[in-house]
Amino acid sequence: MSDDMERRGLDMHTRLPLSLWDALLGTSLEVATARGLRILDVPPGVQHGDTLQMQHAGVANSERGVMSYGHHYFELHLVVPDSASLTPDALTALDGLRRLREKHQHSKGEAGAAEANVVGRS
Structure with a gap:
């Protein structure tokens, strides 16, 4: 698990640096999650501090034989050049x-x- 990730229950939280260009235009980024590498689609026009949710990319939990997964939340931190x-x-x-x-x-x-x-x- 990356140093940038924080676990809260079954959910994971990551502060994600994002360039000004990617915030303006949108992008797809390969990100590390508790369930492996995934592609995060960032829509155009996001703002500093916005949070994007990747469903079912958090920690797995088996309770009474039923698997459930937390989510992964990415808090965007714009990097101005x-x-x-x-x-x-x-x-x-x-x-x-x-x-x-x-x-x-x-x-x-x-x-x-x-x-x-x-x-x-x-």
Whole structure:
């Protein structure tokens, strides 16, 4: 069992790092579970802290001859790329996405974001 996994009853819980790109676009990842390697489908648009459930991928239990299985929960932790690791092409693409978003917001009449300061990080 991986150090990243925590057992709670028959269920398993894992904190799963996820790139910004995979969170935006969705992806399929091979993940370790109590029942072996499985493919986890991550839908597009997930957020930091979202939890995905993989049914029956937890701990097996036999009670009175009947097998049951817990679930495996994956808590997503988005990994934002360090600006030093972004290529000029990636920065240009991100700026293009920002412009599209701003254009979309203005066309819908949405208010802009208020200025905020980061006061703590975990």
